[in-house]
Amino acid sequence: MLDANLRKEIIMEHYLNPLNRQTIEDKNYIKVNTNSETCIDNIDLYVLFDKDTIKDIYFNGEACAISTSATSIMIKLLKGKTIKEAKELIDEYYKMIKGEEHNEELLEEACCYEDIYKQENRIGCATIPWRGLMKALDEYENRK
Amino acid sequence: MNREDFPMMKSGYIYLDNGATTWKPQVVIDKINDYYTKFTANAHRGDYDISLKVDNEYENARDIVKEFINAKTRQEIVFTSGTTDSLNLIVEGFFKDNIEALDEIIIAESEHASNVLPWFRLAKSCGAVVKFCPLDENHYVTLSNLKKVITPRTKVISLAMITNVIGDLRPIKEICEYAHQHNIFVVVDGAQSVAHIKTDVQDLDCDFLAFSGHKMCGPTGIGVLYGKYELLDDIEPKNLGGGMNESFDNIDEVYLKPLPTRLEAGTPNIAGAIGLGAAIEYLQTIGMDKITAYEQELRRYLIRKLEEIPHIKIINIESDSGIVAFNVDGIFAQDVAVYLNKYKVCVRAGNHCAKILKNEVGVKNSVRVSIYFYNTTQELDKLVELLKDKNKILNEML
Ligand SMILES: Cc1ncc(COP(=O)(O)O)c(C=O)c1O
Numbered sequence: 001m002l003d004a005n006l007r008k009e010i011i012m013e014h015y016l017n018p019l020n021r022q023t024i025e026d027k028n029y030i031k032v033n034t035n036s037e038t039c040i041d042n043i044d045l046y047v048l049f050d051k052d053t054i055k056d057i058y059f060n061g062e063a064c065a066i067s068t069s070a071t072s073i074m075i076k077l078l079k080g081k082t083i084k085e086a087k088e089l090i091d092e093y094y095k096m097i098k099g100e101e102h103n104e105e106l107l108e109e110a111c112c113y114e115d116i117y118k119q120e121n122r123i124g125c126a127t128i129p130w131r132g133l134m135k136a137l138d139e140y141e142n143r144k
Numbered sequence: 145m146n147r148e149d150f151p152m153m154k155s156g157y158i159y160l161d162n163g164a165t166t167w168k169p170q171v172v173i174d175k176i177n178d179y180y181t182k183f184t185a186n187a188h189r190g191d192y193d194i195s196l197k198v199d200n201e202y203e204n205a206r207d208i209v210k211e212f213i214n215a216k217t218r219q220e221i222v223f224t225s226g227t228t229d230s231l232n233l234i235v236e237g238f239f240k241d242n243i244e245a246l247d248e249i250i251i252a253e254s255e256h257a258s259n260v261l262p263w264f265r266l267a268k269s270c271g272a273v274v275k276f277c278p279l280d281e282n283h284y285v286t287l288s289n290l291k292k293v294i295t296p297r298t299k300v301i302s303l304a305m306i307t308n309v310i311g312d313l314r315p316i317k318e319i320c321e322y323a324h325q326h327n328i329f330v331v332v333d334g335a336q337s338v339a340h341i342k343t344d345v346q347d348l349d350c351d352f353l354a355f356s357g358h359k360m361c362g363p364t365g366i367g368v369l370y371g372k373y374e375l376l377d378d379i380e381p382k383n384l385g386g387g388m389n390e391s392f393d394n395i396d397e398v399y400l401k402p403l404p405t406r407l408e409a410g411t412p413n414i415a416g417a418i419g420l421g422a423a424i425e426y427l428q429t430i431g432m433d434k435i436t437a438y439e440q441e442l443r444r445y446l447i448r449k450l451e452e453i454p455h456i457k458i459i460n461i462e463s464d465s466g467i468v469a470f471n472v473d474g475i476f477a478q479d480v481a482v483y484l485n486k487y488k489v490c491v492r493a494g495n496h497c498a499k500i501l502k503n504e505v506g507v508k509n510s511v512r513v514s515i516y517f518y519n520t521t522q523e524l525d526k527l528v529e530l531l532k533d534k535n536k537i538l539n540e541m542l
Contacts, residue, residue: 008542011542012538012542040477040478040493040494040495040508040509041478042508062476062508062509063476064476064478064479064482065476065479065541065542066542068476121482121485122482125478
C-alpha cells in the first residue's frame with residue numbers, strides 16, 4: 001500500500017497538471033462522454049485503437065480533483081496496452097475501488113485510490129474514466 | 145433565529161443547503177407523529193371520531209395554505225407531491241388542451257428542470273415553441289426584456305418567482321399585469337420563494353402557483369398547486385380513482401367531484417398535508433417579513449466577508465434572496481463542497497438543475513450557499529474561515 005502522503009501527491013500532481021488533456025477532432029478517435037449521476041463531473045474521452053492495441057487516448061472536460069486525476073492516470077497507464085491487458089487492468093482497478101485485494105504492480109500510480117472505498121461520495125468520481133473506457137471498448141468491438 | 149426549535153441542530157452540522165430542502169422544527173415532527181400515533185385513519189371517510197378528526201385536520205391544512213398565500217377560495221388549493229408534480233399537472237392537465245401548434249411558451253434559461261422539461265415535452269408533442277426571455281447583465285428577467293420575446297402567439301409565461309441558482313426575484317406582479325392585457329397566462333414556480341417571502345396570489349394576480357412543503361420546514365412528498373378557480377376547474381385530472389368521483393354506474397355515467405377533491409384522487413398524503421399546515425403556522429408565528437429581512441441581513445454579511453477573499457469569485461453579488469453562488473479560483477466546485485463537508489458544513493456544488501443557464505452565465509458549476517432564518521452569522525464566519533486559505537482547501541479536499 002502506498003504511503004498516504006504519496007497517494008495525495010500523485011492525485012494532486014495529476015489534477016493540477018493532467019496529462020493528455022486536449023480535445024481531438026480526428027475522426028479516427030472514438031469519442032465517448034462519461035459522467036456521473038451523483039456528481040457534476042463531465043469528461044470526454046478520445047480513444048484511438050489500432051487492431052488489438054490502445055494506441056492513443058486524450059480527454060477533456062470539467063471535473064473534480066478525483067476524476068480529473070483518475071483520468072490522467074488511467075490514460076498514462078493504458079496508452080500502448082493491448083485490449084486484453086486493458087481489460088485486466090479494469091478488473092484490478094475495480095477490485096481496488098471495492099477495497100478488495102488487487103495487483104499493485106499492474107496498477108502502478110493508479111494505486112493512489114486504494115483508500116477511496118472509504119469515501120462513498122468519491123467512488124463515482126474515481127471510476128468515471130474507466131466507465132468511459134469500457135464504453136469506448138464496447139463501441140470499438142461492435143464496430144469490428 | 146429559533147434554532148432551539150430544530151432537533152437537527154444537535155447534529156452539529158452547519159446546514160447551508162436550504163435551497164435543496166430545509167430542516168424541520170419539532171412542532172412539525174410532532175404533528176406528523178400525532179397523526180401516526182393518535183389519530184391514524186383515512187380522510188374523506190368520516191364515519192367515526194378519528195376519521196372525522198383526520199378530515200378536519202386535512203381540510204384545515206388547506207385553509208391554512210389558502211390564508212398563507214391569500215387565495216380567494218379554499219377550492220383553489222390542491223395538494224400535490226411537490227413543485228414538480230404541480231408544474232407537470234399544470235402543463236399536462238391545463239396547457240395541453242389550451243396550446244396548439246406554433247403557440248409560444250416563454251420561460252428563462254435560469255429555470256429549474258421542472259419548469260423546463262414539461263414545457264419541452266408539451267411543445268414537442270403539439271408543435272408549439274419554447275422561447276427564452278433574454279436575461280439582463282445581472283442574469284435577471286425584466287419586463288422590458290420579456291416584451292422583446294412576447295408576440296401575438298404567446299400563450300403562457302412560466303417563471304420562478306425566485307430562481308434556485310442566482311436567487312433573483314422576478315417582477316411577477318408587473319409581468320402578470322402586462323401578460324393579462326395580452327391574454328397570456330402566467331405560471332409561477334414558487335419553490336424558492338414561498339418559504340422566504342410573503343406570497344399573495346391575489347395581489348400578484350398569477351394564474352397558477354406551484355410550491356413544495358419540504359423547502360419551507362414541512363415534510364417531503366407534499367406540495368401545493370394553486371390555480372385561479374375557473375382555470376383549475378378546466379384541468380383534466382391525470383389520476384382517476386377513489387375519493388374524487390361522485391358516482392359512476394357505467395362508462396357513460398361517470399361524475400366527478402368538484403374542486404379541489406377532483407384533482408386529488410386516491411388516499412392523499414395526509415401526514416404530509418397536516419405537517420405542511422403545521423409548518424406554515426410555525427412560519428407565521430415568526431413572521432414572513434421578519435424572515436425575509438433577517439435572511440437579507442445574513443446574505444449581505446456573507447457577501448461582505450466573501451468579497452474580502454481574493455480567490456473567491458461571487459456569481460451573484462446582487463440578489464434578493466438568501467442564495468449566494470460562488471467559485472474558488474482554480475478549484476472545482478465539488479472539491480470545495482467535499483472539503484467543507486469534512487468540517488460538517490453542508491453546501492451544494494453543481495449546476496443546480498438549471499443546466500441551460502451555463503450558456504448564459506458562462507460558468508457551468510458553482511458552490512451554492514442557501515440561507516434560512518435559523519442560520520447565524522457565526523455559522524457564516526465558520527464558512528468564511530474555512531474558505532480563506534486556498535492552500536488549506538487544496539491540501540484537504542481529497
Ligand atoms: C426553482 C425550483 N423549482 C422547482 C423545484 C423542484 O421542487 P421539488 O423537487 O420539491 O418538486 C426546485 C427544487 O429544487 C426549485 O428550486
